[in-house]
Amino acid sequence: MLRVENLQAWYGHVQAIHGISLEVGKGELVTLIGSNGAGKSTTLKSIIGLIQKREGVIFFDGRDISRYMPANSLAAGIALVPEGRWIFPDLTVEENLKMGSFLQKNGREIAVTLEEQFELFPILKERRKQKGGTLSGGEQQMLAISRALMSKPSLLFLDEPSLGLAPQLVQSIFSLIKKLNKAGVSILLVEQNSTMALGIADRGYVIGSGKVLLTGTARDLLNDPKVQQAYLGYN
Numbered sequence: 001m002l003r004v005e006n007l008q009a010w011y012g013h014v015q016a017i018h019g020i021s022l023e024v025g026k027g028e029l030v031t032l033i034g035s036n037g038a039g040k041s042t043t044l045k046s047i048i049g050l051i052q053k054r055e056g057v058i059f060f061d062g063r064d065i066s067r068y069m070p071a072n073s074l075a076a077g078i079a080l081v082p083e084g085r086w087i088f089p090d091l092t093v094e095e096n097l098k099m100g101s102f103l104q105k106n107g108r109e110i111a112v113t114l115e116e117q118f119e120l121f122p123i124l125k126e127r128r129k130q131k132g133g134t135l136s137g138g139e140q141q142m143l144a145i146s147r148a149l150m151s152k153p154s155l156l157f158l159d160e161p162s163l164g165l166a167p168q169l170v171q172s173i174f175s176l177i178k179k180l181n182k183a184g185v186s187i188l189l190v191e192q193n194s195t196m197a198l199g200i201a202d203r204g205y206v207i208g209s210g211k212v213l214l215t216g217t218a219r220d221l222l223n224d225p226k227v228q229q230a231y232l233g234y235n
């Protein structure tokens with residue numbers, strides 16, 4: 001479904017990504033793990049064109065999207081839930097969600113998609129008239145995910161969805177991600193919480209210094225002593 005070959009990306013003159021290749025198959029849940037500053041977020045942003053200074057080949061659903069701008073990537077079916085959520089605090093929950101369907105022109109379809117989202121996230125329905133900024137951290141993360149789903153993506157990029165959430169909420173966000181994946185959305189998940197990410201993923205890539213250091217099934221990575229020591233908090 002997604003095939004990235006030899007991706008390179010730069011911030012100004014500084015190269016952050018040095019030849020990353022990765023794949024996400026249809027229906028797969030794939031995770032990128034690695035330490036702070038390894039290049040995980042930059043990888044997601046480069047794939048969809050948020051970082052313009054990039055090289056490499058990116059195929060999605062058989063199409064070459066290597067030169068796509070973010071709106072084209074979204075229209076092709078890839079939606080990003082950015083790190084830090086970036087919801088609109090002064091817009092209501094419903095208005096925030098509608099921002100996610102800005103490529104959709106048909107008002108009735110938008111209304112149907114909105115109702116589908118309210119079924120998936122009853123708490124957002126309850127809070128539909130409330131301003132985004134008044135929601136709790138966990139609810140804001142749900143809003144950010146739901147807003148991305150408003151574009152009906154076939155591939156969802158999630159950047160640090162559990163960041164800053166209380167442990168119980170972390171659990172429910174991971175359950176939600178698994179549920180979305182089971183419902184047919186392919187997922188590329190960037191996480192600091194490597195143990196939980198590998199716990200729900202099919203496969204993983206360990207990223208370090210802008211490169212793929214290691215890749216394998218989630219189970220193999222969880223059982224790899226090097227991975228355990230460096231990323232899973234084992235001593």
Ligand code: ATP
Nearest residue numbers: 011014016034035036037038039040041042043192
């Ligand atoms: P984190 O979890 O801390 O976000 P990450 O693995 O996602 O880590 P990136 O955010 O992709 O890492 O950062 C990769 C490299 O690019 C780092 O060296 C970082 O300092 C640098 N970098 C990230 N964003 C910018 C930016 N806007 N301008 C310049 N350099 C950046």
